[in-house]
Amino acid sequence: MNLRLLTLCLLLASFSLEAQTFKAGLILGLNASQIDGDDVGGYSNPGLRAGIRASTMLKNEKLQLDTDMLFSQRGSRPSANEVNIIGLDWSFRMDYVEVPVTLRYSDWYVEDGDYYKVYAKGGLSYGRFFRSKHSDLSPFRNIDEYINNNDVSITAGMGVYLKKHLQAEINYTRSIFPFYVRQVGLPWGRSLIGYFVSIQFMYEI
Numbered sequence: 342m343n344l345r346l347l348t349l350c351l352l353l354a355s356f357s358l359e360a361q362t363f364k365a366g367l368i369l370g371l372n373a374s375q376i377d378g379d380d381v382g383g384y385s386n387p388g389l390r391a392g393i394r395a396s397t398m399l400k401n402e403k404l405q406l407d408t409d410m411l412f413s414q415r416g417s418r419p420s421a422n423e424v425n426i427i428g429l430d431w432s433f434r435m436d437y438v439e440v441p442v443t444l445r446y447s448d449w450y451v452e453d454g455d456y457y458k459v460y461a462k463g464g465l466s467y468g469r470f471f472r473s474k475h476s477d478l479s480p481f482r483n484i485d486e487y488i489n490n491n492d493v494s495i496t497a498g499m500g501v502y503l504k505k506h507l508q509a510e511i512n513y514t515r516s517i518f519p520f521y522v523r524q525v526g527l528p529w530g531r532s533l534i535g536y537f538v539s540i541q542f543m544y545e546i
Contacts, residue, residue, distance in 0.1 A: 362398035365537075368409060370541025376417040378531040379433075379481075383423075386432060388414025390539050392439075403529040407444045407462065413439040415535050416473075417481075431478040433486075435535070441466035441496050441514075454505040461499045466493035466514060489520050492535070499532075506545040513538055 369391050373384035392411035399405055416434040424430045443464030447457035470490045475482045498512030515536035523532040 344505075345425070347385045352365075363396075364396040364398065364405075364545055365438075366380055366396070366508075366543045368392050368394055368411065368541050368543045370539055374413055374415040374417065374535065374537035374541045376433075377415045377534040377536065378521075379533065381417065381419040381423050381447060383420040385420045386416045386418040386434070388416060388537075390414070390541055394543060396445075402461040403447050403457065405447070407441070407443045407445055407464075409439070409441045411441070412440040413437045413468065413539075416497075417539055429478055430476075431480065432474075432476045432502045433479045433481045434474040435470055435520075436472040436474075437468040437492065439466055439468045440498050441512075443496060443498075451502075451505075456502060456505050459501050460497070460513075463497040464497075466492075466494040466496045468516075470493065470520065481529065484521055484533075487521055487527055489518070491519050492520060508543045508545070510541050510543065513536065 342511050360499070364431035372388040372390050374386045374388060389412055390413050392409055394407055394409045414434055414436055418432040419427065419430060427498040428510065441464060443462040445460050445462040447460040451458050468491070470488055470492065473485050473488070494514045494516045496512055498510055500508050501508035502508050512516040516534050519532040519534045521529065521533040523530060
């Protein structure tokens with residue numbers, strides 16, 4: 342299944358739809374993540390988000406297809422307020438290779454630089470889980486062998502060009518399926534679904 346999903350993402354990336362121009366860029370940013378079902382709240386777990394982007398400019402000059410290849414850290418951690426209440430601090434980090442494929446619509450044309458200033462985007466993302474890290478008090482220390490290595494998420498976001506080749510972008514990403522499904526006899530009693538907000542910068546090369 343994971344090979345088919347990755348192949349689909351790559352095909353979407355290469356399908357030009359009468360494309361006129363290709364662009365590429367370097368991405369660096371931060372994820373603020375949370376897990377539905379972990380019994381804590383808030384986007385309290387920061388993680389690295391870094392990689393590359395390939396963009397296909399479509400026939401309509403306001404549309405482009407973006408495909409990213411990212412190292413993306415997700416997970417969960419209690420907020421400072423929850424740590425004060427329960428008296429315990431722990432962290433659970435999950436490392437993914439992530440391939441978002443999104444359609445972007447741009448507006449606010451800047452004549453001097455020949456580019457559009459703002460944009461909105463949405464699409465799907467495939468993620469491949471490959472590693473986790475737990476603090477000593479993490480309640481999820483024993484679930485690694487039950488984690489689904491493949492993830493499909495919906496993602497949406499918006500961005501602004503700070504300069505012609507420098508973009509700032511914010512995205513919301515949520516998994517469609519749980520990465521851990523509750524079953525009798527397994528170490529955690531609730532199904533777990535990941536989601537996160539990401540803030541990133543991209544430099545076009």
